[in-house]
Amino acid sequence: DAEITQSPRHKITETGRQVTLACHQTWNHNNMFWYRQDLGHGLRLIHYSYGVQDTNKGEVSDGYSVSRSNTEDLPLTLESAASSQTSVYFCASSDRGPDEQYFGPGTRLTVT
Amino acid sequence: GIQVEQSPPDLILQEGANSTLRCNFSDSVNNLQWFHQNPWGQLINLFYIPSGTKQNGRLSATTVATERYSLLYISSSQTTDSGVYFCAVVRNTNAGKSTFGDGTTLTVKP
Numbered sequence: 720d721a722e723i724t725q726s727p728r729h730k731i732t733e734t735g736r737q738v739t740l741a742c743h744q745t746w747n748h749n750n751m752f753w754y755r756q757d758l759g760h761g762l763r764l765i766h767y768s769y770g771v772q773d774t775n776k777g778e779v780s781d782g783y784s785v786s787r788s789n790t791e792d793l794p795l796t797l798e799s800a801a802s803s804q805t806s807v808y809f810c811a812s813s814d815r816g817p818d819e820q821y822f823g824p825g826t827r828l829t830v831t
Numbered sequence: 832g833i834q835v836e837q838s839p840p841d842l843i844l845q846e847g848a849n850s851t852l853r854c855n856f857s858d859s860v861n862n863l864q865w866f867h868q869n870p871w872g873q874l875i876n877l878f879y880i881p882s883g884t885k886q887n888g889r890l891s892a893t894t895v896a897t898e899r900y901s902l903l904y905i906s907s908s909q910t911t912d913s914g915v916y917f918c919a920v921v922r923n924t925n926a927g928k929s930t931f932g933d934g935t936t937l938t939v940k941p
Contacts, residue, residue, distance in 0.1 A: 752928070761835075761917055761931030777928070778832070807872065811929075818862045818921050820929060822874040 721746040725810050725823040732830055738797040740826050742810030750813045751793040752820065753777075753785060755806040762809060768793055800830045833858045833922050837932035844908050844939050852903040852935045854918030861921045863894050864929070865903050868915040877903070877916075908939045 723744040732738050744751065749770045754762035764777030766785040774785050782804060784796045797804055810823040834857040844850055854863070862881040866874045878885050878892040880901065885892055889908075894901040905912055915936050919929040 754931075759933075761933045762919075762929075763931070764928055767928060809874065819876070819879040820864065820919070821876065822866075825872050825874075827872075 723810060723812055723821055723823040725808075725826050727826060728824065729827045730829070732800050732828070734800060734802060734830055736800050738800050738828065740795045740797075740808055740810075740828070742793045742795065742823060743791055744810075744812040744821075744823075745791065746812055746814070746821065747790060748812035748814045748821075749790070750818075751787070752811040752813075753783070753793065753795045754809045754811065755779065755804075756809060756825075757806050765795065765808075766793075797828075800828075802830050804828065805830045833860070833920060833930050835918060835920055835930050835932040837916075837918055837935050839935060840933070841936045842938070844937065846908060846910060846939055846941050848908050848939075849904070849906045850908060850937070852905070852916055852937075854901040854903070854920075854932055856899050856901075856918075856920045858899075858922055860896065860899075863901050863921075864919045865892055865901070866917045866919065867912075868917060868934070870914055874917075905937075908937075910939045910941055913937055913939050 726741045752767040753765040768787040808826045811820040813820045836855045865877040882896045891904045915934040917934045918932045
C-alpha cells in the first residue's frame with residue numbers, strides 16, 4: 720500500500736545544531752508539504768513543493784529550508800535549531816487537481 | 832490570508848450523544864478537508880468535501896461553499912471519537928496549500 724513516512728519519530732537536539740527531518744511518500748504525488756503544530760493549535764505551513772526542483776516558502780519558513788531532488792522525498796532542514804522550533808512536524812502529500820492531502824505520522828522535535 | 836474559524840473550541844459529550852462541529856472560512860475555497868487527530872497525534876482523513884454532503888458511517892459532512900461554512904456531524908458518539916477535529920481549506924488561488932483552523936477538541940465520556 721502507498722504511504723507517507725517520517726523519520727525520526729522523536730528527536731532531541733541542542734540549540735544551534737543543524738537538524739534534518741525526513742519525509743518519504745510512495746503515492747507518487749507531485750505536491751509535498753511541511754507543517755508544524757504547536758500545542759493547542761492547528762497546523763501552519765512551513766514549506767511546500769509542487770514537483771522536483773520546485774520549493775516555496777509557507778507562512779512560517781524562517782529558519783527552515785527544503786530541497787526536492789526526486790518525487791518521493793522532501794527533507795526539512797533546520798539550519799540552526801532554536802528553542803522556538805520545538806514542535807511536532809508533519810509532512811503531507813497530495814496530487815495535482817484534487818488537492819486531497821495525506822499526512823505522515825509526525826516527528827516530535829525538542830530543542831534544548 | 833484566508834481565515835478559518837472552528838466552533839466550539841471544546842466539546843464534552845456523553846457516549847451515545849450527537850454533535851455538530853462548524854467550520855467557517857473567509858474566502859472562496861477550492862477544497863475543504865476534515866481531519867481527526869487521535870490521542871496519539873495521528874491525523875486521519877475524514878472527508879474531502881469542497882461542496883455538498885458526504886456520509887461515512889456515523890459521520891457526515893456538509894459544505895455550503897457559497898455561504899463559506901462546513902459542518903461535521905457525529906452521531907451516536909463513542910469514546911474512540913475523542914480527539915481534535917480540524918477543518919482545512921485551500922483557497923482558489925493557492926493550489927494545494929491548506930490553511931487549518933485551530934480545531935475542536937472533543938471528549939466523549941463513557
